[in-house]
Amino acid sequence: MLNSINDTTSQRALMASELTPLSVLREDFDRESVFQKQLDFLQKNGFSSVRRVRGDGDCFYRSFAFSFLEQLIDEPDREFAVMRRLSLLDGFEPSLKSAGFDKDTYQDFKEEFEECIKAFAQPDHTGRVMNLQSLVQVFQDEMKSHAIVFYLRLITSMKIYEDQENMAPFLMNPETFDPMSPTSFRRRQIEVMGVEADEPQIIALTNAMKVNVEVAYVDGHTTSDIVKFVRIHNAQDENSRSIMLLYRPGHYDVLNRGKP
Template sequence: MEYENGSLSFVKQIDWLERRGFLWIRRTRGDGDCFYRSLAFAFVERLLKAKDRGAAVQYAMVTLSESLQMLENVGFEKLVFEDFYDVLKGLVTNVVEPDNVLGKILDEESLLTAFQDNTTSNSIVMYLRMLTSAQLRLDPDLYSPFLIHSETGEPMEVREFCEHFVEATGKEADHVQMTALSRALQINVDVAYLDGRGTNGEVDFVTLRDATDTEMSPVTLLYRPGHYDILIRDDTSGKSL
């Protein structure tokens, strides 16, 4: 509806996605944190949909536990990140274990409620930003060629890039942040680029393959210039975060 009276190239791309079963988006608030918020929600949601929830949660928790050491290795103080970590850990654990307040297992409705709560949602966003920063700092040789100032086009040092464009809230993510975070979380991510540039209406996908557990489906996001939402197949509800 947003595009039907506008650019025909965007409409063609939307039609192309729908023909391939992508019928919905879960809209994410456009505050500069949309990539991290979208990925975090989809990261937990896919655990809810896993055939073997127990195994999926165990895999996720091993990865998250290892991420704590990553943060300490690059100099983040435990006091700074442990509360953010506990919020994400609590949601993941709640997929298979009742929470301490209501005594209920996490479901789609309570997951949505959690992410619509600013304290919960922003804590998780902050943890993922710090984790992305840690991944970049731990492998500077790999990422340095791609660290460019978004306004000046000048190359940046890893530390400077992380402080200005990763750790700071409200800063949009680009390919380098996507790559680093998918690697840190050991997940597969597909990002569909709805940008009006596809040939004959086709949509280009960026695919990141970092999961050792190949049974889990990729996290799928929709990118429109300056914004990320969650891209959904079939008839899953698309309420906003």
């Protein structure tokens, strides 16, 4: 199931697709499987669409990045929200240095991410600011999409370095489940493109970016049709919306309540 989902997603999805009905995922599963029942559960609870991202091992970071940026569209004070997020990125500089990353290592990738954020408040040469359609276009550009993903990987690695004493018991080889040192985990499981993310990476990145994330697990690991949601809350604003992600075996997409 894991390989089939990844293969299907890689073949069909762009880096990030337009919103599509949640029902399109049904063809990835056996007709009578618990996965179908879990999709029914999500639809009954108001989740009607999904934004598919490429299943290339970077899907968590790409889904996270898209949602993180998309939230800027509905900010009532967009200029303030943009300034706050740019300030957050600038605040990472000392920590990135402490984690062993020279500025030359990440500056180009950071600037790509910053340009996306700034575009929500600063008009381009046509006089337009970033909207949902142009954001999709950014993520369909492989170079830009990869740059943003790699920068977020470095932020994730930095955060695990900062909190390695607490994170160390949860760092393990995803195939053998053998413990890994923080240094080895960072180098092999985070700082390499195409390597999938698990809970330690999700916790580290959401903590660093100060956002709330909710992951709906449609994983078939239960006979129940109820979908388990893992909620990680790090936002300082109690009214902050959560980034909504959908997990299937080996893959993340963006989950959405609205209709496509």
